[in-house]
Amino acid sequence: MSKYPLIVRAVEWVDGKVRWINTNLLPYEELYEESQDHERIARAIESMEIRGAPAIGVAAALAIAATALKFSNINSVDELKDIISKAIERLRRTRPTAFNLFWALNRISNVLSRNYSSVEALRKAIVDEALSIYHEDIETNIKIGEIGEKLIDDGDTILTHCNAGALATAAFGTALGVIRAAWYNGKKIKVIATETRPVLQGARLTVWELKKEGIPVTLVTDNMVGYIMYKGLVNKVIVGADRILLDGFVINKIGTYSIAIIAKRHGVPFYVAAPTSTIDPVSSINDIVIEERNANEVRYIMNKMLITMPDVDVLNPAFDVTPPELVTSIITEKGIIEPPFRENIMKILSL
Numbered sequence: 151m152s153k154y155p156l157i158v159r160a161v162e163w164v165d166g167k168v169r170w171i172n173t174n175l176l177p178y179e180e181l182y183e184e185s186q187d188h189e190r191i192a193r194a195i196e197s198m199e200i201r202g203a204p205a206i207g208v209a210a211a212l213a214i215a216a217t218a219l220k221f222s223n224i225n226s227v228d229e230l231k232d233i234i235s236k237a238i239e240r241l242r243r244t245r246p247t248a249f250n251l252f253w254a255l256n257r258i259s260n261v262l263s264r265n266y267s268s269v270e271a272l273r274k275a276i277v278d279e280a281l282s283i284y285h286e287d288i289e290t291n292i293k294i295g296e297i298g299e300k301l302i303d304d305g306d307t308i309l310t311h312c313n314a315g316a317l318a319t320a321a322f323g324t325a326l327g328v329i330r331a332a333w334y335n336g337k338k339i340k341v342i343a344t345e346t347r348p349v350l351q352g353a354r355l356t357v358w359e360l361k362k363e364g365i366p367v368t369l370v371t372d373n374m375v376g377y378i379m380y381k382g383l384v385n386k387v388i389v390g391a392d393r394i395l396l397d398g399f400v401i402n403k404i405g406t407y408s409i410a411i412i413a414k415r416h417g418v419p420f421y422v423a424a425p426t427s428t429i430d431p432v433s434s435i436n437d438i439v440i441e442e443r444n445a446n447e448v449r450y451i452m453n454k455m456l457i458t459m460p461d462v463d464v465l466n467p468a469f470d471v472t473p474p475e476l477v478t479s480i481i482t483e484k485g486i487i488e489p490p491f492r493e494n495i496m497k498i499l500s501l
């Protein structure tokens with residue numbers, strides 16, 4: 151049992167089904183969706199009902215467990231392995247950038263590659279692994295919070311981007327987990343949240359989470375960051391990550407790179423909080439696929455209000471890359487990683 155309240159569970163396992171909060175719709179805590187169907191869950195990931203790297207990984211693992219239970223009258227191990235392999239392949243194609251998705255599905259694939267004496271034994275092994283991924287996510291986030299909060303001082307004003315909170319994980323959050331742990335350990339902090347165009351995760355989700363717990367939060371538009379740092383209104387930045395490379399490149403929500411440059415210019419520490427499951431130990435920067443999302447996310451506000459000419463050309467990369475020289479340190483559940491990143495990340499991953 152955590153000493154911190156878990157205000158909301160973005161993704162959970164209820165009676166053999168995956169239950170999630172549709173983060174596209176308010177009020178978030180009342181609009182649960184539920185399914186045992188991996189195709190429905192894949193679409194929920196694509197449409198960002200479920201979003202945030204750790205939450206996507208957990209949802210994909212639980213989707214596979216639900217699939218294993220759904221096909222209850224399978225007679226052979228090979229038949230169930232075949233169904234599960236196809237579901238894994240479908241889920242792999244949902245979003246290309248967040249590493250936790252591939253990490254979680256690889257863990258399930260490893261379970262699949264072993265030998266089983268019965269369908270039941272295979273089914274149990276899949277469900278056990280998925281549930282471990284789910285529970286580990288919550289424990290990991292709390293550890294990140296407790297380790298990271300030591301970097302926070304009473305009176306800090308912390309800028310965060312996008313939503314690396316409870317709604318981006320199974321519960322608690324990564325960057326917001328650090329903020330939460332500092333708050334519950336009595337530090338009087340304030341948060342500045344960027345709205346995070348075009349999908350507005352900062353305005354919609356981060357503000358909602360922090361206000362729910364009474365943590366002081368001020369909303370700014372993305373283009374105000376230079377001004378507020380110039381005015382000395384921020385003394386730390388903490389963001390999450392969708393993928394971290396061994397060299398310390400951080401792939402995170404579009405806009406993160408600009409914030410890191412501005413922070414460097416003004417001597418503001420730039421921290422990244424993420425589980426080690428976000429660290430991609432094999433890819434190099436040229437291998438990374440930055441997801442390009444639908445142009446209408448930019449042309450319209452939340453699919454509703456058209457704010458430009460309907461046929462204008464649009465760029466809509468969902469993520470950008472922050473180079474290691476702009477990163478002060480990376481907060482993980484195994485400790486704080488400082489430069490030189492390659493050496494220290496390899497140490498922490500025991501590579």
Ligand SMILES: CSC[C@@H](O)[C@@H](O)C(=O)COP(=O)(O)O
Binds near residue numbers: 311312319389403404
């Ligand atoms: C904790 S996930 C990393 C976040 O900092 C952020 O980039 C994010 O929320 C992921 O983006 P999203 O496109 O909403 O799935």
